[in-house]
Amino acid sequence: MRQQSEIRKQRSEQRSLSRIFAIILLSAFCLLHVVSCGDVSRGRYNQAALKMAVQPIYAGEAMSRTFLPLLAYLSAETGYEVQYLSSLTYDGLGATVEGSGATLVLCDPVTLLTLRRTHQARALAIGLSGDRGSSSGLIIVAQGSAIGDCRQLAGRRIAVVSQRSAQGYVSQAVWLQRLGVRLPRDARLVECGTMEQVVEMVRAGRADAGFVNWQQGMADPRPAGVTVLCQTAPVPNWVCATLEGGSPDTDAKIAAALLRLSPANAEQKKILDQLGYSRFGEVPANALAELESQLRALRIPY
Numbered sequence: 001m002r003q004q005s006e007i008r009k010q011r012s013e014q015r016s017l018s019r020i021f022a023i024i025l026l027s028a029f030c031l032l033h034v035v036s037c038g039d040v041s042r043g044r045y046n047q048a049a050l051k052m053a054v055q056p057i058y059a060g061e062a063m064s065r066t067f068l069p070l071l072a073y074l075s076a077e078t079g080y081e082v083q084y085l086s087s088l089t090y091d092g093l094g095a096t097v098e099g100s101g102a103t104l105v106l107c108d109p110v111t112l113l114t115l116r117r118t119h120q121a122r123a124l125a126i127g128l129s130g131d132r133g134s135s136s137g138l139i140i141v142a143q144g145s146a147i148g149d150c151r152q153l154a155g156r157r158i159a160v161v162s163q164r165s166a167q168g169y170v171s172q173a174v175w176l177q178r179l180g181v182r183l184p185r186d187a188r189l190v191e192c193g194t195m196e197q198v199v200e201m202v203r204a205g206r207a208d209a210g211f212v213n214w215q216q217g218m219a220d221p222r223p224a225g226v227t228v229l230c231q232t233a234p235v236p237n238w239v240c241a242t243l244e245g246g247s248p249d250t251d252a253k254i255a256a257a258l259l260r261l262s263p264a265n266a267e268q269k270k271i272l273d274q275l276g277y278s279r280f281g282e283v284p285a286n287a288l289a290e291l292e293s294q295l296r297a298l299r300i301p302y
Contacts, residue, residue: 177297
């Protein structure tokens, strides 16, 4: 009897130990789950990773040369690995953002207006031209062209990046509307996708004119074979914005790093020169509201 009692006692102790061990394992698992849920994804160098989607206004090589130095700077300044994303087409950035995990964008202000509605985008900083957050587009024609006045563009074939480009369409369309040429009704528009393709179409004679912006880093900032017909209406520059899924802490670090970029620093000046900006600044309160008014007047959906 005593032996059976001892056996029962040992079994009871074993069951108790098993229960305690199971509770410890469950607690450890729950703690690990909670910690991992709040963790930021890790990059190649075991840094916390942030994905930035950049709108493809230039061809691949020019895009890399223009924007990768900025992302490397942001990575060094913030401690995050800021990873580059882009889309195949100028108007395809929204689809790239969808499902990619991007929490930051660097994009045209027209695209920002769309992302503000679809992805709760909030502007962090805007590129400055001099001390202003806006600049003008340009209308170019081939050297030797018979077109000497913007009013002569009525009925002509015009190459553009996209009708949703602020400095590659909206600026020029607003200017021409004031002169009595209403787009797209009064001309034949050809959407090319990049600034280089716009220039090439004009130079090759496949378009009578083209809409461009040379303030950002093109492969050739003053391409041969074309000439500027006129400078057009000012519109907001490109904007860096945060999207849904971002956090106040990361947003603050990215914004502060952008605002610290200074032309007084030789290395930082190279980054700014590639972007075509003097520095970054806070987005003026009325800048996007004015752009919305222009888009409505031109009947451009956004």
